[in-house]
Each structure stands twice: as C-alpha cells, then as structure tokens.
Amino acid sequence: MISRLTCAGLCLLGLTAGALATGTAALTLSSSVAGQNVAAGAPVDWTIQVTVSAGDNFGLALIACDLAADPNNPALFDIPPGTTIPTVMNGFNRPGGITNPGEGGALSGFIGVQRGTAGQKNLIQIGGAQNTFGQAGTGGMATDPNVDSAIGQAGPQTILSGSFLAPSAQGTYSFSLQNGVVNVLTQVQSPPQFSTVSRATVDVTAASFTFTVGGTTPGDLNCDTVVDFDDINPFVLALSNPEAYALAYPDCNILNGDCNGDSLVDFDDINPFVGLLSGF
Ligand SMILES: [Ca+2]
Ligand SMILES: [Ca+2]
Ligand SMILES: [Ca+2]
Structure with a gap:
C-alpha cells in the first residue's frame, strides 16, 4: 500500500x-x-x-x-x-x-x-x-x-x-x-x-x-471518569428530573445512573449507587 x-x-x-x-x-x-x-x-x-x-x-x-x-x-x-x-x-x-x-x-x-x-x-x-x-x-x-x-x-x-x-x-x-x-x-x-x-x-x-x-461508567453522573461525592447531586437530578439532567450534562449518558444494571435509572439504583460511593 x-x-x-x-x-x-x-x-x-x-x-x-x-x-x-x-x-x-x-x-x-x-x-x-x-x-x-x-x-x-x-x-x-x-x-x-x-x-x-x-x-x-x-x-x-x-x-x-x-x-x-x-x-x-x-x-x-x-x-x-x-x-x-x-x-x-x-x-x-x-x-x-x-x-x-x-x-x-x-x-x-x-x-x-x-x-x-x-x-x-x-x-x-x-x-x-x-x-x-x-x-x-x-x-x-x-x-x-x-x-x-x-x-x-x-x-x-x-x-x-x-x-x-x-x-x-x-x-x-x-x-x-x-x-x-x-x-x-x-x-x-x-x-x-x-x-x-x-x-x-x-x-x-x-x-x-x-x-x-456510548459506553457507561455506573455512578459517574458528572462524566469526569471517577465516581465520588461530586456525583451525588447529578445522580439525584437524573433520578428526579431526567430532562433537567440532560440539559445540565449534555455530554453525559444518563445510563451512568443505572447502578444495578437493569438498563433503567430509578429508585432501585439508590442503594447500589451508595455502594459505589462507599468504595471511596
Ligand atoms: Ca540539526
Ligand atoms: Ca464523577
Ligand atoms: Ca437501574
């Protein structure tokens, strides 16, 4: 060639x-x-x-x-x-x-x-x-x-x-x-x-x-590649108001909020999210 x-x-x-x-x-x-x-x-x-x-x-x-x-x-x-x-x-x-x-x-x-x-x-x-x-x-x-x-x-x-x-x-x-x-x-x-x-x-x-x-990092709701306390507020926003989350974090995949792997972002993800956080 x-x-x-x-x-x-x-x-x-x-x-x-x-x-x-x-x-x-x-x-x-x-x-x-x-x-x-x-x-x-x-x-x-x-x-x-x-x-x-x-x-x-x-x-x-x-x-x-x-x-x-x-x-x-x-x-x-x-x-x-x-x-x-x-x-x-x-x-x-x-x-x-x-x-x-x-x-x-x-x-x-x-x-x-x-x-x-x-x-x-x-x-x-x-x-x-x-x-x-x-x-x-x-x-x-x-x-x-x-x-x-x-x-x-x-x-x-x-x-x-x-x-x-x-x-x-x-x-x-x-x-x-x-x-x-x-x-x-x-x-x-x-x-x-x-x-x-x-x-x-x-x-x-x-x-x-x-x-x-298009990949996901469960728990990284602000897309800075790490899961930490800075992800708490965007996680709450993703859960409570997905439209507002999409506006606030246009380059993030909301499925990062899916912490139990069922492809949904809902209240069932709260405990697994806390579990990811407690790893720090
Ligand atoms: Ca020279
Ligand atoms: Ca993060
Ligand atoms: Ca989920």
Missing part, C-alpha cells in the same frame, strides 16, 4: 535495509482519553513518543511509523494528519530534514500521509530523518547538515501529536502504531564529514490505545 511517491525521501535512508541492529527504540501511542468513555463527536487526541536506548548509540537519526485504526473498529474514517511537531524535531522535518512530500497542501509528509481505501485511510510514514550526509541539500529538503545527537535518550521524545473526532457509532475503538522504523546515530561528525547510522530494534508493545463511544 506504500506508493512509490511516498518513498521519495524515506526509502533513500534505508527504511527497508536489513543491516545489523544497534540499540532499541520504544514507540508509544497515547491519548488523554485512553480507556475512557467519550461522547460522539468529542475530540480524541493522540501523541507519538519514542525512547531511544543510551550507551550503545548517539540518538535518533530517523523515525517512521504508521498510525492505524483497528479494521474491526465500530466505524472507520480517514485519519487526519498530525498537527503539532515539537521544535526539537525540526532537524527531521522539511526544510532541515528529510521527509516524504506533503499532500493536501501540507509542506511536509512528516505529519503522515493518508493511504488505504477511501473513507478508512490510515496515516502512514509519519516522521522523517536528519541529514547525516555532511552536505546541505537543496530544494527545500535536507538543508541542515549539522546532526543533533542524543535525541530520544533523555526520556520519551514527542514526535507528533494530532486529534480526530470520535465517530458516532457506539463501541470500543482501537488505534496502534505499525511499521515502526528507527535508525540511530552510531557516529556523529561535523560537515563535510558524514555521520553513520544503524537500524535500531523497535518495540511497539505500548503503541496503542482504546476509547469507547
């Missing part, structure tokens, strides 16, 4: 090379709504980070990965490209670094390019590479030949973040990083000397998150 076009920059740098690996790079994909219930249409943020091993290399030279939706998600959609790149990654992005061409008006493919079936496109080849060749490139790419060392070795380094809107179809959604490729610096030299790189072993075991649309 990777087109020849999108290989223009990254394939040059050994995306598919099979050299002996040096060091490890752990990729993570996180979201502030991971594991939570969200309303249809609510923003779902995501952040990609990398942690590079220290002692056996000199830091990140290239990173590329795909952000993919689980094909079994309740609804599929074209994942919009990322929006925020930390300035420390400038050496990996155009014009200083090397990336795929931008699409849809974007100046750089660092934010990912959409590939796949229309209406369910994933975001592929997020990221880019530093110019390690010792010479400045021209044409708006690889213009920075000065290599930055130690990137990713002081702790998780954010690569890119973005967001999309939660679909309206109910159920649990899962997103993960795939096809992670990382090169690390094995030697850092000043131009015009080139710096050497090696492919790292990539760990993607923590590179996924889920969220649920």
Whole structure:
C-alpha cells in the first residue's frame, strides 16, 4: 500500500535495509482519553513518543511509523494528519530534514500521509530523518547538515501529536502504531564529514490505545471518569428530573445512573449507587 511517491525521501535512508541492529527504540501511542468513555463527536487526541536506548548509540537519526485504526473498529474514517511537531524535531522535518512530500497542501509528509481505501485511510510514514550526509541539500529538503545527537535518550521524545473526532457509532475503538522504523546515530561528525547510522530494534508493545463511544461508567453522573461525592447531586437530578439532567450534562449518558444494571435509572439504583460511593 506504500506508493512509490511516498518513498521519495524515506526509502533513500534505508527504511527497508536489513543491516545489523544497534540499540532499541520504544514507540508509544497515547491519548488523554485512553480507556475512557467519550461522547460522539468529542475530540480524541493522540501523541507519538519514542525512547531511544543510551550507551550503545548517539540518538535518533530517523523515525517512521504508521498510525492505524483497528479494521474491526465500530466505524472507520480517514485519519487526519498530525498537527503539532515539537521544535526539537525540526532537524527531521522539511526544510532541515528529510521527509516524504506533503499532500493536501501540507509542506511536509512528516505529519503522515493518508493511504488505504477511501473513507478508512490510515496515516502512514509519519516522521522523517536528519541529514547525516555532511552536505546541505537543496530544494527545500535536507538543508541542515549539522546532526543533533542524543535525541530520544533523555526520556520519551514527542514526535507528533494530532486529534480526530470520535465517530458516532457506539463501541470500543482501537488505534496502534505499525511499521515502526528507527535508525540511530552510531557516529556523529561535523560537515563535510558524514555521520553513520544503524537500524535500531523497535518495540511497539505500548503503541496503542482504546476509547469507547456510548459506553457507561455506573455512578459517574458528572462524566469526569471517577465516581465520588461530586456525583451525588447529578445522580439525584437524573433520578428526579431526567430532562433537567440532560440539559445540565449534555455530554453525559444518563445510563451512568443505572447502578444495578437493569438498563433503567430509578429508585432501585439508590442503594447500589451508595455502594459505589462507599468504595471511596
Ligand atoms: Ca540539526
Ligand atoms: Ca464523577
Ligand atoms: Ca437501574
């Protein structure tokens, strides 16, 4: 599914090379709504980070990965490209670094390019590479030949973040990083000397998150994801005046008031609600 076009920059740098690996790079994909219930249409943020091993290399030279939706998600959609790149990654992005061409008006493919079936496109080849060749490139790419060392070795380094809107179809959604490729610096030299790189072993075991649309958290009547005394007043309101509750908490599911699991919110839920509260 990777087109020849999108290989223009990254394939040059050994995306598919099979050299002996040096060091490890752990990729993570996180979201502030991971594991939570969200309303249809609510923003779902995501952040990609990398942690590079220290002692056996000199830091990140290239990173590329795909952000993919689980094909079994309740609804599929074209994942919009990322929006925020930390300035420390400038050496990996155009014009200083090397990336795929931008699409849809974007100046750089660092934010990912959409590939796949229309209406369910994933975001592929997020990221880019530093110019390690010792010479400045021209044409708006690889213009920075000065290599930055130690990137990713002081702790998780954010690569890119973005967001999309939660679909309206109910159920649990899962997103993960795939096809992670990382090169690390094995030697850092000043131009015009080139710096050497090696492919790292990539760990993607923590590179996924889920969220649920239309799910319920029994007892969480104010939808702040915890069940505590702040839920007492909205619980009483849900019980006594459902219409007023819907107005006061438009993004909440009133079925969070169903604490005995019979799909009704009524007086039978009072004792189970008190039971949930007394857990605190
Ligand atoms: Ca630089
Ligand atoms: Ca609550
Ligand atoms: Ca009930």
